[in-house]
Amino acid sequence: MRRVVITGIGFCSPIGNTLQEVKSNFEQMKSGIRYMHEWDEINGLESRIAGVVEKDDFKEIPRNYRRTMDRVSMMAALSLQEAIAQSGLNKEQISNLRTGISFGSAMGGLETLFSYAENVAGNDGFGHQNATSFLRFMSHTVGANLAVMFEIIGRNIPTSSACTASSQAIGAGYESIKYGMSDIMFVGGSEGLHYVEAGIFDSMGATAIGKNEKPEEASRPFDKERNGLVVSEGAGALVLEEYEHAKRRGAIILGEIAGYATGCDGNHITLPSERGMEDVMRNVLSDAKINPEEIDYINAHATATPKGDIYESIATNRVFGNKTPISSIKGYTGHMFGGGGAFETIVSLFMIQNSTLIANKNLNVLDEQCADLDYLYSHRECDITYAMNNNFAFGGINTSIILKKI
Amino acid sequence: MQSDIAKRVQEIIVEHFEKDLADITLDTLLEEDLELDSLDMFDLICALEAEYNFIFEREMGNSIKSVGDVVDKIKAHAPKA
Numbered sequence: 115m116r117r118v119v120i121t122g123i124g125f126c127s128p129i130g131n132t133l134q135e136v137k138s139n140f141e142q143m144k145s146g147i148r149y150m151h152e153w154d155e156i157n158g159l160e161s162r163i164a165g166v167v168e169k170d171d172f173k174e175i176p177r178n179y180r181r182t183m184d185r186v187s188m189m190a191a192l193s194l195q196e197a198i199a200q201s202g203l204n205k206e207q208i209s210n211l212r213t214g215i216s217f218g219s220a221m222g223g224l225e226t227l228f229s230y231a232e233n234v235a236g237n238d239g240f241g242h243q244n245a246t247s248f249l250r251f252m253s254h255t256v257g258a259n260l261a262v263m264f265e266i267i268g269r270n271i272p273t274s275s276a277c278t279a280s281s282q283a284i285g286a287g288y289e290s291i292k293y294g295m296s297d298i299m300f301v302g303g304s305e306g307l308h309y310v311e312a313g314i315f316d317s318m319g320a321t322a323i324g325k326n327e328k329p330e331e332a333s334r335p336f337d338k339e340r341n342g343l344v345v346s347e348g349a350g351a352l353v354l355e356e357y358e359h360a361k362r363r364g365a366i367i368l369g370e371i372a373g374y375a376t377g378c379d380g381n382h383i384t385l386p387s388e389r390g391m392e393d394v395m396r397n398v399l400s401d402a403k404i405n406p407e408e409i410d411y412i413n414a415h416a417t418a419t420p421k422g423d424i425y426e427s428i429a430t431n432r433v434f435g436n437k438t439p440i441s442s443i444k445g446y447t448g449h450m451f452g453g454g455g456a457f458e459t460i461v462s463l464f465m466i467q468n469s470t471l472i473a474n475k476n477l478n479v480l481d482e483q484c485a486d487l488d489y490l491y492s493h494r495e496c497d498i499t500y501a502m503n504n505n506f507a508f509g510g511i512n513t514s515i516i517l518k519k520i
Numbered sequence: 521m522q523s524d525i526a527k528r529v530q531e532i533i534v535e536h537f538e539k540d541l542a543d544i545t546l547d548t549l550l551e552e553d554l555e556l557d558s559l560d561m562f563d564l565i566c567a568l569e570a571e572y573n574f575i576f577e578r579e580m581g582n583s584i585k586s587v588g589d590v591v592d593k594i595k596a597h598a599p600k601a
Contacts (some may be wrong), residue, residue, distance in 0.1 A: 177538045241575065244562065244563045244566040245562030245566070246559055249559075
């Protein structure tokens with residue numbers, strides 16, 4: 115069976131755009147969530163905090179590519195550029211029928227979509243709309259733009275499943291290589307912040323409220339005082355490569371994707387299902403051909419919503435019991451939506467490489483309704499061979515990825 | 521580049537397409553010299569329509585090759601001009 119390894123990574127995140135920044139922020143348990151002065155004029159928002167990628171100038175991307183990119187695509191483009199540079203792939207290997215791409219986002223280009231809709235609904239109608247707006251906001255804008263910028267001619271599989279968009283993209287890349295359709299896949303996802311996300315989740319009662327004055331304490335996975343998620347943004351990109359292909363060209367191998375599974379609850383549009391979560395965790399173990407006790411660390415989806423964290427903890431307990439260390443990094447980053455699965459996979463890879471597990475942030479008192487698990491209250495040094503990254507999305511879409519030290 | 525219209529067209533091209541002012545004369549070809557493609561052409565027309573408050577007919581757009589052609593079309597059709 116063909117093995118799939120990681121030979122490059124890149125990211126933009128609310129806790130930094132470089133490995134050094136991210137590492138330092140984790141070490142200091144520093145949050146990337148801040149008050150959004152930019153939203154002061156927006157009426158009716160309860161949650162006025164967010165995780166922000168502190169970068170506004172993307173002029174390093176040539177204009178002929180940037181013209182059709184919203185923020186969501188530009189963050190993804192810089193992340194992929196970094197990942198490809200790290201992988202050492204040459205032009206011939208990148209523009210190759212055996213090299214493909216799979217990238218996702220939850221919303222496409224929201225900033226552009228909103229200004230476009232405002233113009234159309236206002237007095238302008240369609241009279242003065244430019245030609246590039248749709249290309250910036252369409253649901254597959256990230257995958258389409260990246261393929262053009264990097265001249266990718268193999269398969270292109272855009273994903274759009276909210277919180278699992280980028281983990282499904284990783285899965286699509288993994289399966290493309292494992293089953294022989296590609297030798298290299300550029301995978302990941304992205305999300306650009308917009309106040310409408312805070313408004314949408316406010317309306318569902320899913321945002322963290324009452325913490326506008328203390329943003330860094332707002333996102334608190336598994337904690338008794340949690341009351342919702344914090345919206346955020348960012349991107350993650352990985353270069354996946356067939357193991358022998360990577361070895362032959364002398365690539366530095368960062369880790370292995372040892373398994374992937376995705377499944378669907380087929381139950382409720384927003385409520386998670388313990389059974390669905392349990393199924394996807396069991397299925398990924400089966401794909402990786404390992405037992406639950408071989409997993410050394412679980413990176414939980416845990417967005418800090420009241421019900422989601424409980425259901426996830428129960429499903430995790432059913433599969434693993436209470437001996438496997440678990441944490442969610444959303445206490446630091448907030449919920450990066452379409453960028454979350456990829457960034458969390460990258461962070462899990464850091465943990466494997468550094469033999470250090472990152473603790474939950476803001477987990478002070480465990481919610482007694484959460485199942486018995488080995489929750490990480492502080493960073494912990496330990497050797498990690500296998501790590502699992504879980505993500506769950508509206509529509510009951512579930513993903514689980516297993517990373518292996520190599 | 522003498523007239524006000526010509527100067528404004530020059531500015532719009534610089535602003536929208538990040539070109540150097542010095543590279544734009546009435547003889548500059550939009551496609552060959554400035555490397556504007558069909559998407560850029562639509563966006564140029566969109567910007568000109570907003571600036572001069574008139575609608576470019578599609579056929580009109582097809583006949584524009586140079587910066588001078590753009591200026592001529594505006595002079596001929598735009599009420600504000």
